[in-house]
Amino acid sequence: xxxxxxxxxxxxxxxxxxxxxxxxxxxxxxxxxxxxxxxxxxxxxxxxxxxxxxxxxxxxxxxxxxxxxxxxxxxxxxxxxxxxxxxxxxxxxxxxxxxxxxxxxxxxxxxx
Amino acid sequence: xxxxxxxxxxxxxxxxxxxxxxxxxxxxxxxxxxxxxxxxxxxxxxxxxxxxxxxxxxxxxxxxxxxxxxxxxxxxxxxxxxxxxxxxxxxxxxxxxxxxxxxxxxxxxxxxxxxx
Numbered sequence: 375x376x377x378x379x380x381x382x383x384x385x386x387x388x389x390x391x392x393x394x395x396x397x398x399x400x401x402x403x404x405x406x407x408x409x410x411x412x413x414x415x416x417x418x419x420x421x422x423x424x425x426x427x428x429x430x431x432x433x434x435x436x437x438x439x440x441x442x443x444x445x446x447x448x449x450x451x452x453x454x455x456x457x458x459x460x461x462x463x464x465x466x467x468x469x470x471x472x473x474x475x476x477x478x479x480x481x482x483x484x485x486x
Numbered sequence: 487x488x489x490x491x492x493x494x495x496x497x498x499x500x501x502x503x504x505x506x507x508x509x510x511x512x513x514x515x516x517x518x519x520x521x522x523x524x525x526x527x528x529x530x531x532x533x534x535x536x537x538x539x540x541x542x543x544x545x546x547x548x549x550x551x552x553x554x555x556x557x558x559x560x561x562x563x564x565x566x567x568x569x570x571x572x573x574x575x576x577x578x579x580x581x582x583x584x585x586x587x588x589x590x591x592x593x594x595x596x597x598x599x600x601x602x
Contacts, residue, residue, distance in 0.1 A: 378528075406589050417490070417576055417593040418529070425586045464528050468589050472517065472580060473542055476528030 376401050378465050380477035387455050388485045395450040395480050397465030405467040407448040408474065409439055413461045421463075424448060435459070460484045488513045490579050490594035498600045499567050507562040507597045509577030517541070517582045518560040519591060520552060523574040535560050536582055564599075572601045 379398045387393050399405065406425050410418040422433025429441040439450045448465060462481045466474040491510045499505050511518050517536045521529035531544035535554035549565040558579070564571055575598075578591035 406586075410593075415595075417492075417595040418578075420590060420592065423590060425589070466528075470589070471542065472534060472582070472589055472591075473519070473531045473544070474521075474529070474578075474591060475531070478526075478528050 376405075376467065376469065376475055378467055378475055378477035380463075380465055380480050382480045383478070384481045384483070386483040386485060389457050390454050393450075393452045393455045393459070393482070395463050395465075395482070397448045397450065397477060399446050399448065399465075399467045401446075401467060401469060403469070404443060405469045407439075407441060408466040408468070409433065409437070409448075409450050410464045410466060410476075411435075411461045412464065412479075418464065421450070455482075455484055457484045457486065490577055490592055492575075492577050492594040492597050494597060495595070496598045496600075498602065501567055501569060501601055503567050504563065504565045505567060505599060507564075507575050507577075507599070509560045509562070509579075509594060511558045511560070511577075511579035512592050515579035515581045515592070516558050517580045517588075518554055518558065519578045519580070520560070520562045521576040521578065521593075522546070523576055523596070524570075525573070529576055532562070567601045569601050572599060574598050 377400045409421040465477045519534040520532040523529040533543040538554045553561045574596040576596045577594045
């Protein structure tokens with residue numbers, strides 16, 4: 375069955391520290407891959423996406439993600455976290471069906 | 487460019503009642519998808535509308551139904567509400583027929599439904 379796993383439910387980092395959020399997927403072929411961010415009481419904002427080609431993709435707000443086919447992973451990274459990055463982050467896949475399958479999310483807290 | 491809008495923001499209903507949620511797609515988008523996000527969970531795909539017809543459905547019962555209008559806006563209807571229907575309902579729009587960008591979905595702020 376197709377699924378997305380985000381192993382970390384909750385992560386706390388200090389402001390200015392680096393961040394890596396993990397995402398693993400289970401899919402028959404390489405799906406399209408996405409990261410979304412959700413602030414409290416808000417909808418989802420698209421951070422970045424991977425369709426094909428260069429396995430390191432850049433997104434908005436200084437985020438990047440790396441696709442590793444051998445590990446079925448698509449981890450999200452940021453070199454220096456800002457307090458405004460505190461939110462919930464969702465990894466999602468799409469097998470070219472235009473239907474997103476989401477992970478359960480990782481809640482990021484930022485310490486001053 | 488106008489983003490995805492949803493109404494109402496919040497709604498409280500009683501078990502057994504019916505509810506209609508509304509969504510206006512982003513300017514230039516022709517496809518609307520609906521997702522249910524229960525507390526502490528990721529969004530789950532309900533269904534998608536394209537050219538005013540259902541174009542894919544997730545694992546939701548028939549009491550979840552929808553419509554899409556000629557202006558690409560959409561409604562989600564839920565009949566015979568159950569307590570487990572309490573969730574954030576998210577609408578997303580995209581633009582089919584535009585290559586890979588068709589797979590980029592842009593979400594509205596959601597409607598918080600509480601069933602008591």
